[in-house]
Amino acid sequence: MAVRFGGQFSPGAKEPEEASVPLRAAPGHLRHRLESRTAWITAAASPLLMTAFFQDPAGMAANFAGFGIIAAGMMLTREGLQAEAAYDARRVARRPAYPRKLFGGVLTGLGLAIGAAEPGALAGAGIIGLVGGALHWLSFGGDPMRDKGMSDTDAFQQDRIARIIAEAEAHLAAMQTAVQRTGDPAIEDEVARFAATARGLFGRLEDNPTELASARRYLGVWLLGARDATIKFADIFARTRDSASRGAWQALMGDLTTEFAARSARMIEGGRTDMSIEISVLRERLAREGLAAPSGGIDAAAVAPTTAQVEDQRAVTLDELLRTPADKVRQ
Structure with a gap:
């Protein structure tokens, strides 16, 4: 059956009645701007699968394990980005239950290290894993680690x-x-x-x-x-x-x-x-307190010192302090 499609700018489209009401995105429809990177990184790890069949059994297992761990790390990273998008979209929000992007970065580095591991180059594989984890953090950032806007909320x-x-x-x-x-x-x-x-x-x-x-x-x-x-x-x-x-x-x-x-x-x-x-x-x-008028304006007469108050604020010297009351009367 044919279906007629339309949209906001199609002829006869109705104006949204809720335009004056701030909208809240539906769950699952929030998309982080970096979310597509996870798919590209997973695809970039596909050579581990293609070259696995040309390795010995130990190398094949290492390649399969490396790709699987990288793919799992990207899945966690994507979930972390979605949680971050939901966190950023709300004024009041709790931090994610656990740091998915952090765990995703650890798995990504581990997968790279396992995929690059060779019997005589374990140190090099470890360095590759550390560099991969650092690049993951630079690419995706960290997870929200504290609640937002909930200091006065039960x-x-x-x-x-x-x-x-x-x-x-x-x-x-x-x-x-x-x-x-x-x-x-x-x-x-x-x-x-x-x-x-x-x-x-x-x-x-x-x-x-x-x-x-x-x-x-x-x-x-x-x-x-x-x-x-x-x-x-x-x-x-x-x-x-x-x-x-x-x-x-x-x-x-x-x-x-x-x-x-x-x-x-x-x-x-x-x-x-x-x-x-x-x-x-x-x-x-x-x-x-005499600092402002009830209407909100500053009461200048209440805060400005009078002439007598200014004259009373003369500098007090040591001679003034030692002067007796009788001397003050004679003066």
Whole structure:
């Protein structure tokens, strides 16, 4: 069956309704700019396979082992780059569970050393391995080794939010998988717009964990209902192409997209309100100390010394200190 394709700049394309909401990338869609290098390095190690059949049994085993270890190191490096991309994409993030790029570099150097090992040149093979590990570090860098933006965040609350968002991402993935059965790009775009708006709310919740109580029904009840409704609609529409069901489902998705975007906007406004309160409190404290006016301007009269105060600040000499009160009266 022919499928009509379209995009953002195609005729009749709709403007994204969630453009004002900061988007959060879907899990698995984050790609590091250096990720393609791992495939090229694995391909560059292929001569170890091609020359293995021209070696003695020990050399063949060494070549196979060297290539396999290098390939495993590149797999770990690619996973480390993906974890780093996810880490960089978030304002609040935990460091990766273990340093994948570091272990990938160690395996790469070990694979090069084993592939280059010969009975009389073990020292040279070791040097090749060390150089390979150093070049790996220079090419891909190190792993994130500390948490980011979590100095004032409760670890238990952050883990709880991570679990809830993981469940919500599973609901979105089920919705996107279900609408693929319809074979209609417009329906898939509708779900993609809703998913982008929902992920914007996920990102706001990660930045402000205190909003979990008010946003939990969005990530739980509403998102679960949207998933169930989308799966049922996809089953019906794939068989009957019922326009009435499509209209009802599109109205539901439009309402949900609008509500999720509005909730993200309210969280942004709540953050601005909290900032305004902090500024007002600080201004009042400065005003009580006589350093600033309550409106935020600097009170020059409060901080500038008067003429009498300037005259009282005369230099005190040793003669002044030794002068008796009677001498001061006569003066």
